[in-house]
Amino acid sequence: MKAAVIVFPGSNREGDVLRALRQAGAEVHTVWHAETELPAGTDLAVLPGGFSYGDYLRCGAIAGRAAVMGAVRAHAARGGLVLGICNGFQILCESGLLPGILMRNANLRFLCHRQKLRVERNDTAFTRAYAKDQVIDVCVAHGEGNYFADEETLRRIEGEGRVAFRYANAAGGIVADANVNGSLNAIAGIYSEGLNVLGMMPHPENLIDDLVGGTDGRGLFESLVRAA
Numbered sequence: 001m002k003a004a005v006i007v008f009p010g011s012n013r014e015g016d017v018l019r020a021l022r023q024a025g026a027e028v029h030t031v032w033h034a035e036t037e038l039p040a041g042t043d044l045a046v047l048p049g050g051f052s053y054g055d056y057l058r059c060g061a062i063a064g065r066a067a068v069m070g071a072v073r074a075h076a077a078r079g080g081l082v083l084g085i086c087n088g089f090q091i092l093c094e095s096g097l098l099p100g101i102l103m104r105n106a107n108l109r110f111l112c113h114r115q116k117l118r119v120e121r122n123d124t125a126f127t128r129a130y131a132k133d134q135v136i137d138v139c140v141a142h143g144e145g146n147y148f149a150d151e152e153t154l155r156r157i158e159g160e161g162r163v164a165f166r167y168a169n170a171a172g173g174i175v176a177d178a179n180v181n182g183s184l185n186a187i188a189g190i191y192s193e194g195l196n197v198l199g200m201m202p203h204p205e206n207l208i209d210d211l212v213g214g215t216d217g218r219g220l221f222e223s224l225v226r227a228a
């Protein structure tokens, strides 16, 4: 599997996601935001976490209009896989590749801690290595992760089974206490209509090694390598 990790000025998780992809067996290339093409034969484009363009305007707003996004959009339109994590999710929403928007966390604080997620479905390229409704441990690290969409969009996303992950408690319960940033319907990640684009706020790439606290994040990268 060939993956292209896009780097913007201010990205800071590109090394983490590169390591997670390599560990799962992918061939990984980094691509600077000013490029207008992805490496030939790219299966997966990854928008990593960070603070692209210093989070000016809104997180991801400037990166969403970067030159490389034309190539990412074309890749997605061909059915190619795209993964956006945290700032990457914000960029996907800002570029129109995914519906809705990420607002300031409800408590107006930057959140940085471990968090449980419920895997809503396991029949996509991103989640085959997990069980449906499995509760996984991930890390959250964001100031603007409060997912919002208008009523009709939300109904469509839910109706089409496009919620990938929800913030949950350890038993998989979707409860107010677990919804750390106030997202609508506790949404932590969503798919595109074709299920080939995934944007998610938490960081699975930061739990891929027992040495740093766990390996629940590995399944996502293993699923992608298997799918490709």
Ligand SMILES: NC(=O)CC[C@H](N)C(=O)O
Pocket (backbone or CB within 6 Å): 048, 049, 050, 051, 052, 055, 059, 085, 086, 087, 088, 141, 142, 143, 144, 145
């Ligand atoms: N870790 C990240 O990608 C952070 C995303 C963004 N800068 C925020 O604070 O919301």
